[in-house]
Amino acid sequence: MTEPATSFTDTRKLEVVVLGGGFAGLTFCQHLEHPRYHVTLVDRQNHHLFQPLLYQVATGGLSAPEIAQPLRSILADHKNVTTLMDEVKEIDLEGKEVITQEHTLPYDYLIIALGAKTGYFGRNDWAPFTLGLKSLDEALTLRRRVLEAFERAEACNDPVAIKRLLTMVIVGGGPTGVELAGSLAELSRVVFQHDFRRIDPSKTEVHLIEAGSKLLSMFPGDLPEYTVERLKKMGVTVHLDTRVEQVGQGFVVAGGQRIDSEIVIWAAGVEASGVTRTLAGVPLDKCGRIHVLPDLSLPGHREVFAAGDLVNMVDAKGQRVPGVSPAAMQMGTHIARILNSGDSDRPAFTYWDKGSMATIGRSAAVADFAGMQFRGFIAWMMWLFVHLVFLVGMRNRLTVFMQWMWSYFTWKRGARIIIGHEE
Amino acid sequence: MTEPATSFTDTRKLEVVVLGGGFAGLTFCQHLEHPRYHVTLVDRQNHHLFQPLLYQVATGGLSAPEIAQPLRSILADHKNVTTLMDEVKEIDLEGKEVITQEHTLPYDYLIIALGAKTGYFGRNDWAPFTLGLKSLDEALTLRRRVLEAFERAEACNDPVAIKRLLTMVIVGGGPTGVELAGSLAELSRVVFQHDFRRIDPSKTEVHLIEAGSKLLSMFPGDLPEYTVERLKKMGVTVHLDTRVEQVGQGFVVAGGQRIDSEIVIWAAGVEASGVTRTLAGVPLDKCGRIHVLPDLSLPGHREVFAAGDLVNMVDAKGQRVPGVSPAAMQMGTHIARILNSGDSDRPAFTYWDKGSMATIGRSAAVADFAGMQFRGFIAWMMWLFVHLVFLVGMRNRLTVFMQWMWSYFTWKRGARIIIGHEE
Numbered sequence: 001m002t003e004p005a006t007s008f009t010d011t012r013k014l015e016v017v018v019l020g021g022g023f024a025g026l027t028f029c030q031h032l033e034h035p036r037y038h039v040t041l042v043d044r045q046n047h048h049l050f051q052p053l054l055y056q057v058a059t060g061g062l063s064a065p066e067i068a069q070p071l072r073s074i075l076a077d078h079k080n081v082t083t084l085m086d087e088v089k090e091i092d093l094e095g096k097e098v099i100t101q102e103h104t105l106p107y108d109y110l111i112i113a114l115g116a117k118t119g120y121f122g123r124n125d126w127a128p129f130t131l132g133l134k135s136l137d138e139a140l141t142l143r144r145r146v147l148e149a150f151e152r153a154e155a156c157n158d159p160v161a162i163k164r165l166l167t168m169v170i171v172g173g174g175p176t177g178v179e180l181a182g183s184l185a186e187l188s189r190v191v192f193q194h195d196f197r198r199i200d201p202s203k204t205e206v207h208l209i210e211a212g213s214k215l216l217s218m219f220p221g222d223l224p225e226y227t228v229e230r231l232k233k234m235g236v237t238v239h240l241d242t243r244v245e246q247v248g249q250g251f252v253v254a255g256g257q258r259i260d261s262e263i264v265i266w267a268a269g270v271e272a273s274g275v276t277r278t279l280a281g282v283p284l285d286k287c288g289r290i291h292v293l294p295d296l297s298l299p300g301h302r303e304v305f306a307a308g309d310l311v312n313m314v315d316a317k318g319q320r321v322p323g324v325s326p327a328a329m330q331m332g333t334h335i336a337r338i339l340n341s342g343d344s345d346r347p348a349f350t351y352w353d354k355g356s357m358a359t360i361g362r363s364a365a366v367a368d369f370a371g372m373q374f375r376g377f378i379a380w381m382m383w384l385f386v387h388l389v390f391l392v393g394m395r396n397r398l399t400v401f402m403q404w405m406w407s408y409f410t411w412k413r414g415a416r417i418i419i420g421h422e423e
Numbered sequence: 424m425t426e427p428a429t430s431f432t433d434t435r436k437l438e439v440v441v442l443g444g445g446f447a448g449l450t451f452c453q454h455l456e457h458p459r460y461h462v463t464l465v466d467r468q469n470h471h472l473f474q475p476l477l478y479q480v481a482t483g484g485l486s487a488p489e490i491a492q493p494l495r496s497i498l499a500d501h502k503n504v505t506t507l508m509d510e511v512k513e514i515d516l517e518g519k520e521v522i523t524q525e526h527t528l529p530y531d532y533l534i535i536a537l538g539a540k541t542g543y544f545g546r547n548d549w550a551p552f553t554l555g556l557k558s559l560d561e562a563l564t565l566r567r568r569v570l571e572a573f574e575r576a577e578a579c580n581d582p583v584a585i586k587r588l589l590t591m592v593i594v595g596g597g598p599t600g601v602e603l604a605g606s607l608a609e610l611s612r613v614v615f616q617h618d619f620r621r622i623d624p625s626k627t628e629v630h631l632i633e634a635g636s637k638l639l640s641m642f643p644g645d646l647p648e649y650t651v652e653r654l655k656k657m658g659v660t661v662h663l664d665t666r667v668e669q670v671g672q673g674f675v676v677a678g679g680q681r682i683d684s685e686i687v688i689w690a691a692g693v694e695a696s697g698v699t700r701t702l703a704g705v706p707l708d709k710c711g712r713i714h715v716l717p718d719l720s721l722p723g724h725r726e727v728f729a730a731g732d733l734v735n736m737v738d739a740k741g742q743r744v745p746g747v748s749p750a751a752m753q754m755g756t757h758i759a760r761i762l763n764s765g766d767s768d769r770p771a772f773t774y775w776d777k778g779s780m781a782t783i784g785r786s787a788a789v790a791d792f793a794g795m796q797f798r799g800f801i802a803w804m805m806w807l808f809v810h811l812v813f814l815v816g817m818r819n820r821l822t823v824f825m826q827w828m829w830s831y832f833t834w835k836r837g838a839r840i841i842i843g844h845e846e
């Protein structure tokens with residue numbers, strides 16, 4: 001069903017095609033104000049996803065619609081934006097066209113903001129044995145797999161199989177790995193404490209494997225050590241300086257040790273969307289990320305910008321821009337400002353580091369703001385507050401706040417529902 | 424993995440196996456108090472589902488975990504109950520064993536409460552072209568299909584295809600059909616009014632087809648006529664006295680008229696779980712429902728009871744017991760009382776009709792209580808109140824209440840998220 005692409009274009013306006021409705025693409029659409037542009041926003045999902053809370057969907061704390069919002073609904077008042085649910089296949093920089101599964105979209109300006117997916121450092125053969133956590137579908141699969149492991153253990157009489165079912169391995173000691181490890185430890189030790197009759201869920205082993213010498217290595221001071229300590233207290237086995245050597249069906253070998261495990265979660269690396277490989281003549285790093293110019297445009301293509309997790313750049317102040325949502329939003333705003341100026345002004349992008357935070361578990365988090373470091377309950381309250389404020393949509397803020405209050409006071413989780421079955 | 428079934432049984436107690444964690448099975452487990460029994464509850468899902476609100480999940484008003492609750496969690500304090508997530512394959516009445524996918528479970532008492540599935544009156548060849556609404560998986564599939572139809576229409580340039588994508592057919596004018604028709608009409612006309620740029624979602628056609636001469640024929644007085652009127656005002660095309668003659672890929676033929684439609688929902692009939700067909704020598708009706716004795720036991724098998732939607736019976740007062748959740752709960756309680764008496768007392772079951780209600784749309788419902796009939800806003804408030812009270816779990820009550828308030832005041836729906844993709 002390839003159609004005349006002109007049907008999407010308003011010929012009286014300059015056509016801006018935006019690929020990806022994540023933090024970068026959505027923020028761009030929200031900040032583009034100049035009436036000379038018509039925007040077509042393409043995403044293969046119908047929703048914007050608040051990725052920082054994805055691990056809570058995966059571990060039964062929140063339901064999927066609470067951290068997602070339909071793109072059309074967010075942009076309902078932006079009458080110059082047409083949203084198209086479709087998958088990008090290829091970008092033809094010479095012909096100034098995007099080829100999607102269903103359409104061919106010509107553009108005057110193009111914003112590539114397709115984000116990143118799970119990366120395996122060249123070991124894609126490990127992918128079938130691991131679970132990633134980059135989309136709602138992956139989060140719901142992880143939730144189903146974790147809940148099913150406990151169900152199968154309860155129904156099982158073989159102690160070896162029960163031990164494998166109650167062992168979970170997380171590879172990667174960044175924020176996602178730490179948050180998942182803490183959340184899985186709490187699920188098994190606290191949330192499940194009265195639910196089973198035949199197994200003891202507090203015997204669940206959660207292993208967190210990190211190749212470097214620290215967890216949360218981007219955090220300053222003793223926050224990485226504090227994180228290890230807290231996780232250990234919660235029952236997580238932390239393996240530092242440990243490389244994964246092999247992953248197969250039901251096991252991981254790391255640092256010479258074999259761990260039999262039903263659930264292996266890969267939170268160790270990201271890789272740019274495969275579409276960047278279709279960009280003829282554009283310099284990419286080994287993860288497929290684009291080396292952009294200081295104004296975020298592509299070398300040799302002033303009319304094409306990239307933003308978000310698929311950008312590899314050092315900004316005007318010499319900082320490496322990290323793959324985090326504040327950076328993606330700032331890039332989206334930066335490009336919108338360039339176009340709002342009628343493309344007359346192209347300053348260099350500068351990343352404003354607002355600080356970072358990660359949660360470890362109930363009443364425990366780490367935060368680093370403007371040279372100050374926080375930990376424990378105060379950091380956890382800051383984490384809750386910041387995530388509620390940045391969550392998109394008032395309804396989602398209210399329901400997530402309520403879920404958190406409820407979980408805090410009852411020690412329960414509301415979204416422990418298995419949906420869909422494995423083939 | 425067939426295991427020695429003794430592992431599930433506490434040999435010092437009488438083993439009660441309950442098949443199905445719906446309203447009948449769950450209520451039984453909650454009311455069984457006598458210490459002489461150990462209960463094994465088998466369900467192929469890990470959750471109890473509040474079916475009366477399933478249509479709101481299907482139409483984007485609620486998220487799946489808001490109307491479901493893990494069975495283990497509901498029964499956490501009932502230490503005599505072991506919950507097993509497994510699928511029942513066969514019942515061996517002579518050997519007093521249930522054969523599931525993974526286990527063989529011997530019983531002293533058996534409660535069959537597996538519920539009903541969508542029934543096609545012998546036209547199972549229509550099933551692949553229609554969508555049912557009996558489980559969370561079916562509700563999420565329906566939601567995805569409806570939201571995708573609008574997405575595809577927005578991306579489409581062919582007026583014939585757009586019309587087909589924006590036409591929805593519901594077969595069956597009972598409560599489910601009426602609730603879905605009203606909800607889909609509101610979705611397209613109200614919720615979507617600012618979201619699309621290329622299509623006009625208010626042009627969506629919703630057809631409700633009923634073979635009989637009335638909608639909601641179980642309601643007295645002029646409530647059926649009121650329902651037709653309200654639905655017409657909301658933009659639903661109601662076809663009464665109209666039989667479906669053919670269903671195929673993308674179309675329905677009913678009353679001699681062909682309707683091209685992307686979404687055909689079958690809400691016309693139910694059929695007992697296929698497991699009842701494995702019951703040797705037990706009288707079934709043509710929908711596979713069991714003709715039970717007055718005490719709800721099976722003829723010739725005092726130790727086996729049936730409860731809920733898979734029962735076909737006329738009670739001690741001569742009333743036909745309907746397939747609704749209050750009847751299922753009353754049956755569950757009835758059987759629990761028999762066992763609590765040490766099986767010394769077996770009264771006949773009597774259905775207490777508490778009345779019925781169905782919602783049509785925003786501020787419109789019908790209700791029939793103790794000979795009094797209500798309609799419009801007052802019936803709608805009653806409907807909201809009763810469904811909140813009967814919803815299982817305080818957290819679910821709170822979040823559903825909040826979603827309803829939010830939807831009422833903003834005219835929006837929060838769960839319009841597409842999860843999973845069609846192969």
